[in-house]
Amino acid sequence: MTPEAKPKGSPVPSDKTNNGLYGRDILSVNQFSKQDLEYIFKVSKEMRTLVERFGSADLLQGKILANLFYEPSTRTSSSFIAAMERLGGKVIPIHGVKYSSVSKGESLPDTVRTLEAYADVIAIRHPEVGSAAIAAHYAKVPVINAGDGVGEHPTQALLDLFTILEEMGRIDGLRIAMVGDLKYGRTVHSLARLLRHYDVEMVFVSPDILRMPKHILEEVTERGQKYEETDNLQDTISNVDVLYVTRVQKERFEDLSEYERVKGFYIVDDEIMKKAKKDMIVMHPLPRVGEIAYTVDNDPRAAYFRQVRNGMFVRMALLAAVLGKA
């Protein structure tokens, strides 16, 4: 609640601070140093132990999270609520906010300055790119970006990376394929950016019109990272440790015959899983709509529901960290 706890405006790069994430905003995957990531994953792992042994803790007793969702997202909003509640904190759920009516009535800065009068931390989901940064600029309490349109969704990227670490025991040395809509997919962009901190091989599998954007490829290679591009999942599957699946949406195609031609190539089913390694994992940010067959759910390599649960642990770690209690 103290204005001094948090630098006004843009966050301090954590490499230059002593105590890491305390009082900071969580806005973008680009803000994290490798040291930050290691810290977050260490605490996330402790959170898993805590939940599995005790269900909850008192770490954030007396703290309140304002959960400000301008667009519905049951998965993400429920995850933040559960994370706060399992740490002994409380929540102001603000889920019915119509974007249009708020833009008519009140500016985002005023809404944020109202909520910080009541709450110790704000999670915000908003359809406009940059909105979380605006909120953070005006708020004296830490702001966590829970998705700002086609912009960033950093807690999703962190839980994705934490899942790889938990499932595979390591990140370095893995061959990680991202499949589907790599052009518009916010999650694969963020994951690729985070993976630059590690020594991995990335394989980008997509139809030609949905290839990973050039600026992401350039960012990836900046630190000497290697990647391959292909449109063929069949040839790729046998040689990857992680298969990160996203949906190929019909509405991305101008030429529908092209969509009809390619759509089946990116569906993960029992047939394709037969070709995959025995100890690989399949991930998905969810919701899925057909791109992973239900029959795959019983395959032990299907990690997407464990991935959901990891989201709660990562958000617990972040809430504890920015409130100085991790």
Add this chain to the structure above:
Amino acid sequence: MTPEAKPKGSPVPSDKTNNGLYGRDILSVNQFSKQDLEYIFKVSKEMRTLVERFGSADLLQGKILANLFYEPSTRTSSSFIAAMERLGGKVIPIHGVKYSSVSKGESLPDTVRTLEAYADVIAIRHPEVGSAAIAAHYAKVPVINAGDGVGEHPTQALLDLFTILEEMGRIDGLRIAMVGDLKYGRTVHSLARLLRHYDVEMVFVSPDILRMPKHILEEVTERGQKYEETDNLQDTISNVDVLYVTRVQKERFEDLSEYERVKGFYIVDDEIMKKAKKDMIVMHPLPRVGEIAYTVDNDPRAAYFRQVRNGMFVRMALLAAVLGKA
């Protein structure tokens, strides 16, 4: 949170288990043995004592309820929230779910498997018959059916029966009339089914076109239960211990003149209460829209608001029981 705690798929009949309701789903009134009912009512009574003396307890500290309401029901959703909160547990309120949008985006099994990553128990209200059973089939945590369309609403039936027990001191030996729309009324069907465990006389009072369905009557007589049917409340009222009122809805009638002819026959007002026994009770699942006159509210025999409160105690008992803390 442990998958072993709950049998995958259909619930184990409680008569065959040692520890009753722990880890089980609450899906249908048909799942309960008489022993289950006695256990639930004993715990519900303890919950009343607890609330009246202390307001709340710590029994479910560290536990989270996902309150998943696909259709609005302020009464039932608030009752589950209060029940969880008075036991020291916390709630993820998911009340804005539009049925159509979820059906477009994500299947019920995926939603349920997402929520069990965050929560220890799920209460679900859904407009489609069988949806709670589907949810329970996929969830590893206990699922409580909070109403699935014209299907089941078992917690309502339990609170109805608990109210009779609390108000009258016993169930055996009572003469219990159900009045109104007995054809479509989910609550009277479930109550009739639960009453098969007891030695009661049932009187079904309704217009001819809204009579209790044949299959319910057959179920009732299966265990040798007696019942009467009549369309005349005036003649019945003087001789019943419990009058359970439901609404006769205009839209059920093809012939509106028939509706106009009969509607007044099933309205409970001061006049009709004069003919009732001194120690009988009037019940209603609420909301009411005219079928019980407001002037009856001050009559000590009007039990319907006490009935609402009993719902909280019964849901407290069920939450504690399925989580192994009763």
Add this chain to the structure above:
Amino acid sequence: MTPEAKPKGSPVPSDKTNNGLYGRDILSVNQFSKQDLEYIFKVSKEMRTLVERFGSADLLQGKILANLFYEPSTRTSSSFIAAMERLGGKVIPIHGVKYSSVSKGESLPDTVRTLEAYADVIAIRHPEVGSAAIAAHYAKVPVINAGDGVGEHPTQALLDLFTILEEMGRIDGLRIAMVGDLKYGRTVHSLARLLRHYDVEMVFVSPDILRMPKHILEEVTERGQKYEETDNLQDTISNVDVLYVTRVQKERFEDLSEYERVKGFYIVDDEIMKKAKKDMIVMHPLPRVGEIAYTVDNDPRAAYFRQVRNGMFVRMALLAAVLGKA
């Protein structure tokens, strides 16, 4: 939860009771004696200390607030939730209630009698004047009016007055200007009424067609209070201790050219702030839509966000008081 705790129907004037607000409804600013106000502000101040030192307390552990909002009001509903949570209590959030659907389905008295079965106190926001009084008439638990249409919004008036006291150190002797739409503005009417208990000078600054209603002016003078009326903010600003700003809404004007002529006269910007006293404060009930320039926010005299936070402290005080824990 005990019916005896609260007199049925209209509240007892507090001057005639020993223990002040315990078990009472909070319906109107007119119900408060000066002694009540002093008590509320003393407790509100203690609540500030409590929050700033400890974040939260256990005072209302085991208590539940039903937060019944028939119309959306993120600011007020969030404030009540935070107030209850910071006192260790819990909340049933009922925010999605469509007014029309409830009026179709269930009467307000029945809704209230349902909620009191679950909760220890009810806060109600409803678009119809008098609705909170109806709710209070039927509820056995205390009811707090969180705004009933153009009627009352007593917790807003209390937080406004508390803000003046906190910011200025006193209320007596101040010169307090209210600016903008004084004809329809619920908040300025209530504030003027509360100020009758103090020795202040009031200045009412508005366009001619939006002047303070005659009946409010009469109430103000009843106790010998002095006031001035003017349409000129420029001339007034240099000589006031408190500037309470409200919006001049376009839709109030039949003659739009009249609106265009006057609108700029009531906007508070850096220019006008240069003429104001060094130790005065600017207040606003929020949301604002242009009537205070964003550049004023950094002026230390801008008190409107501190005012928001005071709302939480005042509501904490009221919740604790009516539940007998202050």
